[in-house]
């Protein structure tokens with residue numbers, strides 16, 4: 151374990167905001183983690199956890215010990231004819247997990263291909279894309295309590311997953327460090343194609359390379375390829391254009407609110423959540439109010455996806471949040487909806 155002082159963590163966050171950690175330590179083993187936590191306790195320093203840095207908004211100075219999680223490893227715990235149960239280290243790269251699973255005939259996470267970040271951060275907001283969320287293949291996770299240093303296994307029920315939500319954003323916020331995640335994969339071929347754009351992309355790619363489309367033969371690899379194609383065509387690559395993906399959560403509103411908004415925007419896009427509520431794509435609202443492609447104080451609303459704010463000038467989190475506030479105020483004024491920010495502020 152090697153604790154460094156005043157470390158520039160700008161290269162480790164995909165929004166590329168200037169940020170310096172008072173103390174910084176890479177965590178490669180359970181022993182590193184326990185030693186670092188004991189060190190922080192002895193010095194009275196706060197602890198902040200960093201994975202792939204793709205969903206954080208750091209302050210310019212982080213007055214804490216930043217633990218950069220690099221815990222690697224994968225272990226197949228069970229492998230039957232129909233299912234495989236695999237435990238992954240929290241520092242494994244999520245997209246590499248998806249590709250590894252596919253290459254082994256383990257299915258269920260293909261819709262989540264190309265989501266940046268680490269395996270350990272995936273349960274924090276129950277990552278989701280193209281109609282599938284982490285919870286669909288989640289079995290359990292192991293985490294270390296930051297105060298007691300004891301290990302705890304969280305079952306799926308204990309994680310209390312929701313839309314971009316889990317217990318780790320609620321009562322367990324900032325209390326645990328996730329060290330391992332166990333997933334259960336299907337070994338029978340099936341494809342989750344409820345998302346219309348995904349099905350049409352599978353068809354397009356199929357016709358391009360294999361001739362007449364045969365939906366009954368769609369494989370999880372076809373789905374992953376279509377997801378990758380869609381994401382690369384719509385979302386900016388953080389290496390080229392710093393961003394944190396979706397900046398706002400899609401608001402879930404009562405049916406009555408949707409009816410009210412339809413008076414103003416008859417073409418409003420909504421998705422059913424349950425019989426009383428619907429989800430409105432925040433990007434649709436932002437686009438409708440004319441923000442798409444706009445630059446505000448050096449921060450840009452992405453021209454292909456209004457939900458993504460990009461930071462080409464590598465400005466501070468405060469600058470990015472100022473632009474986000476202007477968008478939130480505009481959406482509130484015109485729709486009465488308060489947009490919630492998706493990435494996590496770290497200070």
Ligand SMILES: Cc1cc2nc3c(=O)[nH]c(=O)nc-3n(C[C@H](O)[C@H](O)[C@H](O)COP(=O)(O)OP(=O)(O)OC[C@H]3O[C@@H](n4cnc5c(N)ncnc54)[C@H](O)[C@@H]3O)c2cc1C
Pocket residue numbers: 164198199200201202203204205206219240265266267268269270271272274275276277278279326327328329385386387388393394395396494
């Ligand atoms: C281009 C782009 C596209 C994206 N698309 C999607 C998408 O489709 N769906 C989606 O859900 N998300 C998406 N995201 C957001 C992001 O990729 C996910 O939230 C991802 O899970 C974050 O992983 P990370 O390792 O980068 O976490 P970080 O950004 O490092 O951390 C995020 C939060 O988790 C905490 N944390 C990280 N690791 C641990 C750990 N081991 N234990 C405890 N706490 C931890 C951090 O303290 C922080 O609060 C996208 C981001 C980008 C940049």
